[in-house]
Amino acid sequence: xxxxxxxxxxxxxxxxxxxxxxxxxxxxxxxxISNASDAIDKMYYKELTDDSLTFNKENHYIKVIADKxxxxxxxxxxxxxxxxxxxxxxLGTIAKSGSLAFKKENEIKDGYxxxxxxxxxxxxxxMVSDVVTVISRAFGSDKAYKxxxxxxxxxxxxECEKDSVGTDIILKIKENTEDEKYDEYLEEYKLKSIxxxxxxxxxxxxxxxxxxxxxKEGTENEYEDYIVERxxxxxxxxxxxxKTELTDEDYENFYSEKHYGFDKPLKHIHISADGAIxxxxxxxxxxxxxxDYYTKEYEKGLELYSNGVLIMNKCQELLPxxxxxxxxxxxxxxxxxxISREMLQHDRQLKLIAKNIKNKIKKELVNMLKNERDKYEKxxxxxxxxxxxxxxxxxxxxxxxxxxxxxxxxxxxKKMVSLDDYISRMPEDQKYIYYAVGETYERIEKMPQIxxxxxxxxxxxxxTDDIDEFAIKVLMNYKEKEFKSVSSxxxxxxxxxxxDKSDNEDNENIKLFEKMKNILGNKVKDVRVSKRLKNHxxxxxxxxxxxxxxxxxxxxxxx
Ligand code: ADP
Ligand code: MG
Numbered sequence: 001x002x003x004x005x006x007x008x009x010x011x012x013x014x015x016x017x018x019x020x021x022x023x024x025x026x027x028x029x030x031x032x033i034s035n036a037s038d039a040i041d042k043m044y045y046k047e048l049t050d051d052s053l054t055f056n057k058e059n060h061y062i063k064v065i066a067d068k069x070x071x072x073x074x075x076x077x078x079x080x081x082x083x084x085x086x087x088x089x090x091l092g093t094i095a096k097s098g099s100l101a102f103k104k105e106n107e108i109k110d111g112y113x114x115x116x117x118x119x120x121x122x123x124x125x126x127m128v129s130d131v132v133t134v135i136s137r138a139f140g141s142d143k144a145y146k147x148x149x150x151x152x153x154x155x156x157x158x159e160c161e162k163d164s165v166g167t168d169i170i171l172k173i174k175e176n177t178e179d180e181k182y183d184e185y186l187e188e189y190k191l192k193s194i195x196x197x198x199x200x201x202x203x204x205x206x207x208x209x210x211x212x213x214x215x216k217e218g219t220e221n222e223y224e225d226y227i228v229e230r231x232x233x234x235x236x237x238x239x240x241x242x243k244t245e246l247t248d249e250d251y252e253n254f255y256s257e258k259h260y261g262f263d264k265p266l267k268h269i270h271i272s273a274d275g276a277i278x279x280x281x282x283x284x285x286x287x288x289x290x291x292d293y294y295t296k297e298y299e300k301g302l303e304l305y306s307n308g309v310l311i312m313n314k315c316q317e318l319l320p321x322x323x324x325x326x327x328x329x330x331x332x333x334x335x336x337x338x339i340s341r342e343m344l345q346h347d348r349q350l351k352l353i354a355k356n357i358k359n360k361i362k363k364e365l366v367n368m369l370k371n372e373r374d375k376y377e378k379x380x381x382x383x384x385x386x387x388x389x390x391x392x393x394x395x396x397x398x399x400x401x402x403x404x405x406x407x408x409x410x411x412x413x414k415k416m417v418s419l420d421d422y423i424s425r426m427p428e429d430q431k432y433i434y435y436a437v438g439e440t441y442e443r444i445e446k447m448p449q450i451x452x453x454x455x456x457x458x459x460x461x462x463x464t465d466d467i468d469e470f471a472i473k474v475l476m477n478y479k480e481k482e483f484k485s486v487s488s489x490x491x492x493x494x495x496x497x498x499x500d501k502s503d504n505e506d507n508e509n510i511k512l513f514e515k516m517k518n519i520l521g522n523k524v525k526d527v528r529v530s531k532r533l534k535n536h537x538x539x540x541x542x543x544x545x546x547x548x549x550x551x552x553x554x555x556x557x558x559x
Contacts (some may be wrong), residue, residue: 005154030198031121032075036062039079061205066186071173078166081138087147129171136167201237201308239280260327263288277352279332289382300324305331322390388471396474408461419478431492432484435461448536449486
């Protein structure tokens with residue numbers, strides 16, 4: 001039988017392919033399963049468009065069989081199969097996609113699910129195998145053909161026997177090397193986990209013979225292993241289901257199946273967008289802070305699927321930093337992927353999706369704040385810091401977007417309140433939104449600086465988080481009300497003039513003040529009589545932009 005060479009450019013491409021396009025060897029299985037699914041889709045399409053045929057979904061499946069002894073892994077499908085010409089054209093020429101051609105020929109428009117388009121996925125099989133054999137019988141033909149290749153040299157093709165329409169892809173798995181354990185690709189548990197990871201939502205069953213245990217007949221507690229055929233994938237992804245069919249429990253199960261967290265989600269957001277860009281997404285706001293959340297190790301991101309096939313584990317571009325706590329996934333058919341599917345070619349669609357998602361999350365949080373205050377407080381306790389950081393970060397670029405999500409502890413309510421809450425009960429004569437900074441609420445309560453404002457009956461926000469005042473300085477005002485620290489020189493409050501004797505007092509005490517200033521040295525700028533104190537003999541006030549607490553934080557930072 002004559003060996004046919006791959007086309008010249010294909011040779012080089014194949015080398016490149018095997019050695020560098022994919023970063024994870026395990027994706028070969030995703031590629032072969034995607035091709036099998038495409039082949040069944042094509043069958044479906046043929047049967048849909050031909051009245052003499054009926055498509056019976058139950059008859060279609062993909063089967064993965066491993067034989068450890070022979071080091072053989074086989075992926076079979078009941079799809080449309082390939083003729084001799086198709087085997088030559090589609091597998092003999094790299095970067096030729098029979099699927100893309102099929103879509104064009106049949107004028108299949110968007111929305112149809114065929115995954116293939118680049119004509120390289122198949123060759124990823126050579127990353128894990130020395131010999132690849134394809135046995136295929138095309139729909140409408142009674143002949144079958146065997147295509148075989150060891151990689152770069154070329155391939156052979158010959159007639160063979162096959163009972164039913166469809167394709168078997170047979171891989172001779174490589175021997176282990178020092179850096180790579182190819183044996184894994186013959187292990188039941190590994191194959192199952194790869195299928196679950198990348199191909200869980202392929203819409204046809206992916207079957208495997210798996211070993212299970214059962215109580216031996218006639219005994220009470222003796223077990224025996226037996227082999228049974230099981231479907232490994234869950235097929236219909238939850239995000240394609242109708243929201244009305246799904247319960248909270250369904251979402252919670254999905255959350256834990258996906259290992260998004262060990263907690264229960266506080267809130268889920270299910271999006272089915274059908275506008276300028278089509279996508280489905282299921283997002284979660286976790287209840288607890290992930291253990292590494294406020295560390296450098298924490299990686300934000302959403303899982304990204306293209307048409308039900310996992311492309312990226314953590315797509316960072318989909319989430320702004322201030323919502324980095326959100327977990328979940330996005331599936332879109334509108335993404336243009338690059339050849340390895342590991343990166344996206346344009347990020348225009350991705351940007352659109354990201355913007356959309358950002359707004360939905362915000363909307364959901366605002367709703368929670370308004371209608372489920374307890375939940376929101378819980379959320380805010382865990383992730384409020386991140387929102388405040390978001391206000392401050394990027395020169396305050398996102399402050400307008402985030403400001404109505406902020407909460408602070410209120411002197412009046414003795415609990416967290418939003419800025420809207422505060423504004424809505426401000427007396428008319430109150431000019432500013434007052435805040436006081438300190439280590440704990442108890443300490444702030446004892447601050448002499450809050451006396452005057454409290455006596456006026458004004459509400460004060462207590463800042464105990466390092467980031468609070470920084471965020472507020474960036475915000476500057478909320479709904480045209482300026483923020484004002486209770487320790488600032490001018491409080492905008494007219495003191496109730498009793499007798500105007502301060503000048504006198506100043507003169508009377510001038511010697512005392514001189515002495516105090518000498519002792520304190522450059523720790524203070526000035527020592528003066530204050531009109532704002534009621535029950536305390538003395539307090540510190542600041543003159544410039546930075547408050548005493550901010551100076552403390554800045555001084556404590558390295559550099
Ligand atoms: P793509 O899937 O991007 O088109 P591949 O390299 O994965 O590229 O596959 C090349 C072509 O080979 C496919 O487009 C398809 O025409 C054909 N092919 C591969 N696997 C199968 C299969 N299991 N059944 C039928 N045709 C297949
Ligand atoms: Mg493919």
